[in-house]
Amino acid sequence: MRGGKRLANTRHHLEAAGLSEQAWRERWRAERMFLTADGESGKRFGNETIRVTDTGRLSVKLPAPLAHLANAPHGRYVLDAAVRFQHRGAEWLDRIAANRAVAYRIHHDTVRGRWYVTASWQRAAAPVLPLQAALARGVVGVDMSDDHLAVWQLDGHGNPVAEPQRYFYDLTGTAEHRDAQLRHALTRLLHHARRCGAAAIAIENLDFADGKNREKHGRNKRFRRLLSRFPTAKLRARLVSMAAEQGVTVVAVDPAYTSRWGAQHWQKPMTTPQRKTSRHDAASIAVGRRALGHPIRRRTAPPPHHQSDGAGHRTAQARPDTRRREEPRPHLPGPRTGCAPPGRGAKAGDQDAQHRSGHPAEQESWRQDSLPLSP
Template structure:
């Protein structure tokens, strides 16, 4: 697993070099993009020319190329995601138009049976106008979506990657300076140049001294940076930063830069450490990225398991023994509404850490669901306000990445039946009907209990009998098919009140 750690550079005497270097490397990166990705020149030819013409080392060119190729690959992944997303949005919009047209036709048909100019007739006319307006707007949206998909498909077919160094948002800000907080165009130009040149990357290698020969982190916490040939007269051959200590992850970096084995009797081998120097405001930071070894496992399935259920604004954690019986449940708040992405990310990270440490203390592995909200989020415009707000706030991918990162650090096992996270099929319905009332659990706590049981490998629970909810008749069919019928029935009949009814049935 790769991990990145950050430290601030307090020696401001070296800031002029960083400012010059980031502007120089930013310009070379844009030139490389035009030369290789726009004009199609081979990287090998460009490398020879850049080393000679721009006076950089081969490792510095490799760092430049690696940083740029990472951006290009991420954009190509985004293109694939956008294509799937647009197809889903088009399908949901077409479905919504079809439903509205059916309503329109029903109203037109009912109008023929009513007397004109009556109160009921006028009410139907108003509804008809509203539906026609909605259909018109959705057809406009559908046309725009199809046009975006056509343009994207052409770019993907031709291998075109569109990238704006400095972000498109800031580029467009020049057309409305006052609204974006700029006094004049000169102030915008300064901000634009800083955004286009805000960081530079130095690639590491495991067969180099301390994992990186261009930027070497010695045991005395001195960071030595090799200066590009263009700036050696002004800044010397090397820049040395003393007392560089990383507040988090220092022990991992110490282990990474320690010699692990000797190759061919002489050559030392460590872990590769790559560095990115980043400007934030008026300060410079160094980000160190390296491979981190997973901690030894401190959990066992014989102790049971801990299930985590992700919800809007909170995590629900359920603890079970090795026989699948619930022992405990609790809630960890995660405020998501009216907050920035960074605030949500910080709150979610703290909540995940609490859940993982709870599992670690009890020596139990963790189970989470294999959820994917991509298709549901494609139809947000066609959903109700409450449902859309809930879906937009759920960041399952980020949640999963945080769990996987935290368990590696803490030595907690993540249960993956069949090599994947837990199947989310009917966890809420099964938990409510089988465990909620019987063990006095909450609605989400019972779902987390089912997640933990499924992580331990328990089979799908048997069908249940209910004296208060009318469930489908149990026929000779598989348990999965029956629970699917139960879920569909409850969505239609008791979507919002089934929890209250199940609790009321106890008394």
């Protein structure tokens, strides 16, 4: 509906909205009265109908029946007020200097009593870097929760460096408030990635579409409400578009067992007297290691010399070129201490059934393609 369905329904509830009929009428007319013009590349300053010069001078090309109202040559009407763009003003100036297309929209805000000019244009698709080139300088692992982003930087070898970061947001309130909270948190995340020198951000490819129904979670209304308000798709799409502006690649990985294995292998080792590592911080390390192609398990030292085979077990992470590294150790039945009886340990080599580096979730990752962004 031209003017907005919500504003039209407000006409029947003026007392609840705190508006008089006259105030509502002014807002209704303002919403339905606007002037817009698409840009065209090659035209002067990128738009022939609504033209804004580099000095902020705004002029409108009048139609033939209104040509007698023109106060400038060639049937144009020049406004007294100057236009200034605070957000991406330098980028707008570069476009009009090259006569590239810029669309404008002029509208009136009755609450503030001001006229506004909105400029928009279509951006070129961001170049897509190869995965190995994007991960050469490490990655910033991100674990998404319902109220914050847990972030930890990892180097190219999968080792966590620096200190973990947390960026909180509030998903209650209006849609505008939630969108502003997400935008602010993602902006801080991108600035942190730029300061670290990382060219990639690893996130989980979460999708709760099949987990919001009652058949799966029964009467757990609180949990279903949590899944419903979790902005997985919106957060991922907004992060991709904002990262393209900063030249940062977004890598989405399989979220299977990242929280569980991260807490199992990284929460305790990364906890110090001065730093308390949470389960979400450990999950961010797991996400980053999976994006780099490393298993989530950390390298462990062999047992003392007098245990097991005398020389000790191999470390938890064998080199990629080691043959048969994912197979079970040879079974030698007998009365040796610590040896399993014959017939036991049949699934010791089943890497899909255990948290081993051969699990399919440890090897698969994909990169989210950049999306075109229109300011």
